[in-house]
Amino acid sequence: MSEILDRPVVAAPTALAREIDGNFTIYDKENDSVMVLNDSASAIWRLCDGRTGSAIAAELASGFAAGPDEIERDVASVLEQLTESGLLVSPVD
Amino acid sequence: MGPTSSSLDIDLLGTRIRTIVDDLELAARLEHLLIDIRASSGTPDEIFEITGGDTQSDWVLRHNGKGIVQSASRDRLVERFFATLNELVLDAFPGVAIHAGVVARGPCAIAIPGRSGAGKSTLTAACVRAGFSYVSDEALCIDRITGEVVPYPRPLMLSETSHRLISPSQPSGGESDTKVALSPADIGGHTNSVALTLTDVILAERNSALDLEPIPPSEVVAELLERCFEGHQQRAGTFELLSSAVTDCRAWRLGYRNALDAAALIRRALPFSQPSR
Numbered sequence: 001m002s003e004i005l006d007r008p009v010v011a012a013p014t015a016l017a018r019e020i021d022g023n024f025t026i027y028d029k030e031n032d033s034v035m036v037l038n039d040s041a042s043a044i045w046r047l048c049d050g051r052t053g054s055a056i057a058a059e060l061a062s063g064f065a066a067g068p069d070e071i072e073r074d075v076a077s078v079l080e081q082l083t084e085s086g087l088l089v090s091p092v093d
Numbered sequence: 094m095g096p097t098s099s100s101l102d103i104d105l106l107g108t109r110i111r112t113i114v115d116d117l118e119l120a121a122r123l124e125h126l127l128i129d130i131r132a133s134s135g136t137p138d139e140i141f142e143i144t145g146g147d148t149q150s151d152w153v154l155r156h157n158g159k160g161i162v163q164s165a166s167r168d169r170l171v172e173r174f175f176a177t178l179n180e181l182v183l184d185a186f187p188g189v190a191i192h193a194g195v196v197a198r199g200p201c202a203i204a205i206p207g208r209s210g211a212g213k214s215t216l217t218a219a220c221v222r223a224g225f226s227y228v229s230d231e232a233l234c235i236d237r238i239t240g241e242v243v244p245y246p247r248p249l250m251l252s253e254t255s256h257r258l259i260s261p262s263q264p265s266g267g268e269s270d271t272k273v274a275l276s277p278a279d280i281g282g283h284t285n286s287v288a289l290t291l292t293d294v295i296l297a298e299r300n301s302a303l304d305l306e307p308i309p310p311s312e313v314v315a316e317l318l319e320r321c322f323e324g325h326q327q328r329a330g331t332f333e334l335l336s337s338a339v340t341d342c343r344a345w346r347l348g349y350r351n352a353l354d355a356a357a358l359i360r361r362a363l364p365f366s367q368p369s370r
Contacts, residue, residue, distance in 0.1 A: 016329055018336035020311040027318075027332040034315035034332070 004079050005053035005072060008091055015087040017045065026087055035085065044078045050091050053079050099124075104132035105182045106234060106245055111137035112174075115144045119167065126248040126276050129284040139181060141174065156181075168271045172250070175274055179231060179247060183322050186234055188243060189331050192320040193233035195242065196225035202242040202289035203363070204233045205297050205347075206313070206320045212299050212352065215255040218275070219356035221282035222259060228285050232322065237330070240338055241288040248274040258352060293343050293363060301348030303355065305362045310344040 011017060014030040023042040026035045037045055043063075047056045057075040061068050082088040099120035101112045109132055114120040124131075142155040145163075152170040154161045154177070162173045183190050193206040194217030203225070207213045214230040221227045229245040236243055250272040251259065259280055277284050294313045295305075317335045318328070345363075349355035 016332055018314075018333065020314065020336055020340050021309055023309065023311050025311045025314050025336060027329065029329050032328055034318055036309075036311045036315065 004076050004083070005057065008050050008052050009048045009056075009079060009083070009088045010050050010091045011045075011048060012087055012089045028085070028087060030086055035087065040074060041078045041082075044075055045082070048079075048082075048088055100134075101127060102132045102134050102137060103127050103130045105130055105178070105247065106186045106243060108139065108182045108185045109135060109137045110139045110141065110178065110182075112141045112143065114142075116167075119143065119171070123171075125278075126274050128276065129246055129286060138185075141178070143170065143174065166271070168273075171274060172272050175248060175250060182245075182247075183232060183234075186243075188237045189235045189334055190245075190322045191233040191235075191317050192231070192322065193317075194220075194230050195228035195233050195245075196220040197228050197285040197289050198225055198363075200287075200289055201292040202228060202233075203293040203295065203359070204242075204291060205295045206233065206316050207297060208320065212297070214249060214251055215258065215352045216297060216349075216355060218249050218251060218255065218259045218280055219352035220359060221249075221277050222280050222353070223356035223360045224282075225356075225360070226283055226285040227277040228289065233291075233317075235291070235334060235338060236288070237334060239288070240334065242291050243288060244285055246277075246284045246286070248276055249280070250274055255352075291338050291342055293345065294339060295345045295347050295359065297347045297349065297355070300350060303350065303358060304346075304348040305358050306346050308344045308346050310339045310342050313339055313342075313344045 014028060016027040017024050024037045024045050043060060044056055047059055053075050057072045061071050064071060098113055098115040099117060101124055103110050114123060140157055145152045151163045151165050152167055153163045154170055154174055156177060161177055164170045191206055192208060193204045194213035195202055195204050196217060205213060205216055217230040227246055230249045231247060232245050234243040234245045252272055256273045296313060296316055314335050318332060321331060347355060
């Protein structure tokens with residue numbers, strides 16, 4: 001879990017995201033597929049601007065009732081899924 | 094001696110089509126079906142000819158002088174004529190075309206996307222009977238520049254079974270595997286001919302209990318993208334257009350078994366509102 005939280009993340013160049021009704025819908029140009037994010041995944045996606053997963057979790061901790069450990073687990077899980085789907089990458093130096 | 098052929102000019106999605114028919118009864122039928130999309134005569138982009146049908150020969154359909162189909166059945170030939178017309182017009186449309194039935198209330202378009210054979214035409218016809226105006230039983234056509242819904246009111250194409258459901262007084266008969274072409278007027282409705290704003294998208298599931306529930310608009314983008322016609326797949330641009338089009342839309346999931354019941358529910362349950370854009 002720590003590895004994904006240590007890594008800075010940004011949207012992949014092939015991911016086209018549009019916010020509809022508060023949540024993100026993402027088109028993956030590479031795979032010609034669409035993913036609709038729920039509320040919490042959308043909140044995480046919004047912060048994927050080059051921050052690490054830990055920084056994202058810390059930012060979210062101030063606005064959610066859940067404890068820091070639970071938030072870190074949720075953030076790690078979402079980042080893993082989005083990275084595996086090719087929608088998130090590490091920023092190019 | 095009267096004329097031996099009749100010429101009919103129409104405009105569908107900006108394509109001008111001339112149809113020349115040498116059977117006056119069929120010409121009158123086509124004129125009735127296409128009356129809402131009649132165009133003043135001018136230079137056509139495409140020319141269809143329908144000939145034959147006497148005791149000596151089959152019916153023949155030609156497109157720009159080239160034979161398309163020959164058949165002893167007039168109904169089959171007419172069905173093929175409209176299918177060919179459909180492909181031609183949608184291929185030439187520069188906007189985004191999505192498999193969907195579309196009806197309207199005032200300036201608001203309601204789209205029901207679905208694959209071929211999913212029951213779009215029957216549900217669309219039922220909505221027209223319930224009081225909505227007719228926009229298309231085949232495609233939701235969106236202008237890439239304005240984002241508006243462009244009407245594509247080709248004749249409704251119904252199976253015999255659907256025709257009898259929509260028009261119970263209709264006597265059974267005809268060829269069961271041939272679709273019947275109908276104008277909205279044939280089922281007591283009328284056609285919308287002006288550009289519209291997309292306000293509602295309904296994802297319909299046949300063979301489910303009757304229900305209409307709101308869903309997040311984001312859930313319909315993937316369905317609309319999936320239902321795009323081939324040739325309309327500048328996918329990233331289309332995704333952006335559809336995302337923008339549904340942002341201010343209401344989205345619904347409809348369960349139904351009987352199209353008439355579903356249309357009545359849609360009519361009753363969809364709040365009527367002016368588009369916000």
